[in-house]
Amino acid sequence: MAVLDAPRIVTQRRGVPDAHTLKVYLETGGYEALRRALSMNPEEVAAEVDAASLLGRGGAGFPAGRKWAMLRRSPVSYLVINSDESEPATFKDHYLIEHDPHQVVEGIIISAYALQVTQAFLFVRGEFALGIERLTQAVNEAYAHGALGSKIFGSDFSLDLVVHPGAGAYICGEETALIEALEGKRGFPRIKPPFFPAVTGLYGEPTVVNNVETMSNIPWILLNGGASFAALGAGRSTGTRLFALSGRVKNPGVYEVEMVKNTFRDLIFDPALGGGIADGGQLKAFIPGGVSAPWFTPDQLDTPLGQDEVGSLGSMLGSGSVVVMDDTTCVVRAAWRITKFFSRESCGQCTPCREGSGWIERVMYRLEHGGGRMEDLELVLDLCDNIAPGLSWPPAQTTICVLGPSIPSSVKSAISTFRDEFAAHVAHGGCPYV
Amino acid sequence: MSGFFRADLRQRAEELVTLYPRPRSATIPLLHLVQEQEGYLSEAGIEAVAALTETTPAEVRGTASFYDMFHLEPVGRYHVGVCTNVACLLAGGAEMLEHVESTLGCAAGGRSADGLFSVEESECLADCNLAPCVQVNYRYVRTRTPEEFDVLVEDLRSGRREHDIPPHGTHSRVKRQGGLRAPKDEVAAERARARDARAQRDAAREETT
Amino acid sequence: MSETTPPPSITVDGRSVEVTPGEPLIEAIARAGTYVPRFCYHPRMEPVGVCRMCLVEVDGPRGPTLQPSCFVKASDGMSVVTESEKVKKAQDGVLEFLLSNHPLDCPVCDKGGECPLQDQALAHGSGESRFIEEKRHFEKPISIGAHVLLDRERCIQCSRCTRFAAEVAGDASITLTGRGDQTEIAPAPEHPFDSVFSGNTVQICPVGALTAKSYRFAARPWDLEQVESTCTGCAVGCRVAVQSSQNEVIRVLGIDSDSVNQSWLCDKGRYGLGDGADVSADLTSPRHRLREPLIRRGGQLTPVSWSEALAEAARLVRSVDPDQVGVIGGASLTNEGAYAFARLAREVVGTRHLDAQYDDGLDAALVSALPLATINEAVRARVIVTITDDLRQSLPVLFLRLRSGARKGTLVQFVTGPDALSDVAHHLVSVRPGEVGSVVQGVLAGRGVTGTALGDTQAATLRELLGEGEGVVVVVGRANVAEDPRLVEEAVRDLHRGLPGARFLVTLSRGNVRGALDMGLAPNVAPGRGLLDTPGRSFVEQLNAVAAGTQRVTLVLGDVLSNTVRQTDAARALEQSAVVVVAGHGSDTLAYADVVLPATVGYERRGTVTNLEGRVSALAAKVTAPGSAWDDATIAAEWAATLGAEWGWSGPDAASAEIEARTGYPALSVLEDDAYDGVVIDRADALSHRRALDPIGTPGIRSAATVGVTSLAGTVREPAPATLGGVERPAMPDARPLGSLPTPDAYALRLVAGRDLYDDGTTVGSSSALASQRRPARLRVHPLDLEHFALSDGQAVVARSARGDVSCWVDADDAVVRGTVVVPRLSRDQDGVDLVAALVEPDSAWTRVRVESR
């Protein structure tokens, strides 16, 4: 049974009507955390976040406190919030910005105070028209309320926040591509080193990039203390976390659950959460953390929902999205569609990613739609190996960013676990299931 | 160049540039504004953005062409996106796309004969719990069955959805109120002073321990 | 214990090699003897590490990982493996990916035979392709500019071309468009890729995606012969590889000379090959190539033998007093040609009246006396000061070099209106015609100047920046030929005096102008740069002397009429004197010639030239001249012989030897040591070794051996210092006094004669590739001034000066400074009128122009 006694942190206003308005936000304790933060030193605020050992919720899972500590000292520095959420089957940030935009904004202001930056940018995926409207409204209201702008709440702290729309490119979720897009350029990930925008980021100035969910945790941490956050979860995975559950599950949706205390089985099967497989089917496989992650089979259902717990089994918790595949799912088709996604979204800089993704996609298409050969499986795996040498986890890479080495994950999972289904496709001259 | 935008948008365009430390950063928001006026990115619109952002038309076009939401050719008044990515695929996204294409009479990437609709096969639109996901002009319409979609098409044709689905290009109906307000120079000076003071304090503390 | 720390080094496959920390690993690996394959890396651009071809294993904290060796910087103690299975698999994988969508149409590709991708594929690709899918298809090829064709199927997205445009040329007129495997390169539809540097993208494209229209199906690389030479298109003197087939120059590629052009060329130098010459029978057209000597008989220029022509030329010279003979022009000659004619005039004819400049340069003695800066010194200067015209138009590759310099040093521009370099300038000092002297004085005094744009604050800031001139390089020339040169000369003297540490780079017009002056084609300089006590007549003084009847025979070396703004005066003078012309192409000047002596031009010539920094470099003959044209040194020597002076030699080699023997000026014998980028005349310290040739830095320049460039592992022989830079700098000459300045006229604008690269000169006129890029001359005025005079953009107007009226058109341009009107010099409007020549008041310090509607 799932352990559901943890406080709801980022979804505390779930079900509250009009929670996106300043009025309701204030009625439910909004901007108290900011007032509290402003009464402290910036260093003390940062210390609380560090004590929470809040892992970034954008996918890479780097501790927010440590990232902040790396910010190079400079007369100008920036805070950039990543709300590009385009990883397939990930929809938790979408939920947060539409339902509780003020919580995001408050988290940003507190973080900006801790980091002592004067300008922050909130990069929102372009396809989120409503989310952009809600956030812009929230920012307007926050200015009017004195929570943004000059001398916030009468303190010495001033901050401007700009909501910056994206325009449709998955790669802009990668933090350096996001920075390029914010500079008005093509969303090309920057080559590393420098490894962290905290050293050289927006306009070459030190920049912290954090995810929207990461920000949404900040007000609670300030009000309740980093230690109470750290007391939730276990090991490196503290607090609660949003999981986006989708696919062949009865109750798809966004769920906030305490980390590590719960397992994938809890998430997928607990009646209060996923409620089991849709239409009474059988679980075949699931993706534990976004389409960049290698797949899990029912054998791994009891893995706790923790970063290291999933990592040690050769996959990742990533963006917290779990896709359920059941016995009606054609894994060849699923893996092909995921490859098609990467091929369409490769930025095109690196040869292996640009050309490899398209090549693999076309071979996978043949396997699914007819014209596949058994030797294509070795070909595809070898092409994958040329993008991510060794095909191990975490992947080695021949490319600038990790989109490249994400391409092989689903292909390799599908081929290694369901080779017989590929054989059936080849024998049948196309998908036998449609 | 500045003559390109109609009066209300021109003011917003000029304000946008001032929101960023460097004008080029306003490229994407400005391109959305061009689409709000034109429905797509006309050559004149690209040149206007180049002038405002102090770049070249080639650079603006190079940037624009990277992003799926920017259209260098006209699209329909209603731009319909159907997600076929994995979560939607498992919920009939591909079939939904076929239905949309045959109902509107245009394949993904194309425009209907009357110019009212265009169709796009979308990547994940982050609404996977309500799959398959359909957007019109980047608004979620949540038509999850062919029948629901057909009703929507009727509503769109008859103008019943103007209130929540504006024509293609109107990206955000909520405008930012006001420009930047943090007094940059003051803040920088203040920060520097505070930082020095803290550093001195820390140094003093270190010495005493 | 050893006291000295060993120099930083890395290990490459177990071998140790010394490194400069921070240099790209790929360069250090090359020194260790391993050539890592590469496509996107270009030694003259910032590495971006996108093609992923150059992956090697680098040992790091987490064990060895694959890293792009072009991007990773060498640091002491690094350990690199380039030969492992892992590296080989990764590199083969990248190559296979690159070829997967590539059309493999090498047999019909202009790049075939010199294509790095083809070479890599042959060396490492597996014979059979595993790619059985449909390839990408695009229309091929498409024209994207005046010179460039694009085949998108062949593109490997290395972004060299787009980076060149944005990073080196500072003009992002082509960019990457699309995303993923739909990425292409493209200009904006209404803005073709007509940058003056477009040809460089063709040269650096590592595949056949960008090709030159002029080279399309023109030759296969293995049929081309090649020689290293110097471009004489302007005074930068870029190093080039000249490639020919069947006695025709097929193409010119830029050589990576560290001191000069670093592999870049402008389109004028690259495509202005005179390929359109020889198509016109009209003697006044640059499209006519002179093939045989001519004498005017019965009003007609008639072909004759060399001996008849030289006899007639000798007769003309002997028919008058030596003092009644003058020589004008010569900036397009080699040093050998210039020397020979200077000797002919001074020693045999006995005249002192020589001038290679058409009143559009600076006092030759002053130029010689200034402490020279090299281009590299200017690029690396702490402060770069420019007082010159738009360098992108006049000296394009110097513009590129200074643009890169301005990213490190501080660039101060004294300009009338912002130009191409102003994008990267730190301080713009606005000077209108006539103001340069007072504004420079103001800056040196640290005080503003009333009536000019220089305020106290700016003056003080600049004064502090300039200091005593240490680390300051002043790039100076004629910003405006409609302004009296003595104004700039005065400013230069003041700067020399006020900034004792400063060095100067003088931007004179036309190919070998510096060499011509040094060889004595100047009123006050002797061959080898000695100052003359009794100067002869300058260009302007010669024109006046003809009018006064004191000069009766004029020798024109080249084409005076399309090169001077004093067209009317010059034409009148030619009319009134007997004229001998030595030239390679037809021109208006020939209409006045009594004798025409056909000379070799371009890459038909052997010898030396001196560029604007005083660097002497070699010019190699690649093709032979048509008809019976002779080289200039031979013409002069034979003419001298006809006049009874036996020099005992003829031809450029002998002339070169004599230059060296008589004056110590560096000549062919020094230069034929291939290890150096030329020799700077008075700067033994400015000697720079040639760079190793990177076959993919300049694909197309075939092998190190053919071009004579030091090979990768080659050793360099040190030259004997005595032979180098042995020429002494003469003393500062006296100032030429300046008359009074005209009074500003509230209804008039001040004329600025600017510069268009594609002007009416011989190079553009004789090239079929360039002629199409010429635009008719129009006036440009600030929009507010237009409004002030109740004129509108694009309107038909009459422009009036004290000299004359012209009917023309005016455009609004907010880069033009208020109160001025900009007109390109050496350019004609659609009616064939040279607007600057028609308007300029040659004897006024600057020219007032009224613009009125017509």
Ligand SMILES: Cc1cc2nc3c(=O)[nH]c(=O)nc-3n(C[C@H](O)[C@H](O)[C@H](O)COP(=O)(O)O)c2cc1C
């Ligand atoms: C291809 C790619 C896509 C990504 N997409 C997103 C995204 O949509 N949202 C996000 O927050 N982080 C995304 N990331 C992770 C970001 O690079 C970055 O790590 C994150 O925004 C940092 O925030 P956090 O530390 O708060 O997690 C992506 C990374 C990669 C490589």
Ligand code: SF4
């Ligand atoms: S790995 Fe792919 S997405 Fe990432 S930078 Fe390279 S080409 Fe772009």
Ligand code: FES
């Ligand atoms: S990645 Fe190094 S040469 Fe292209």
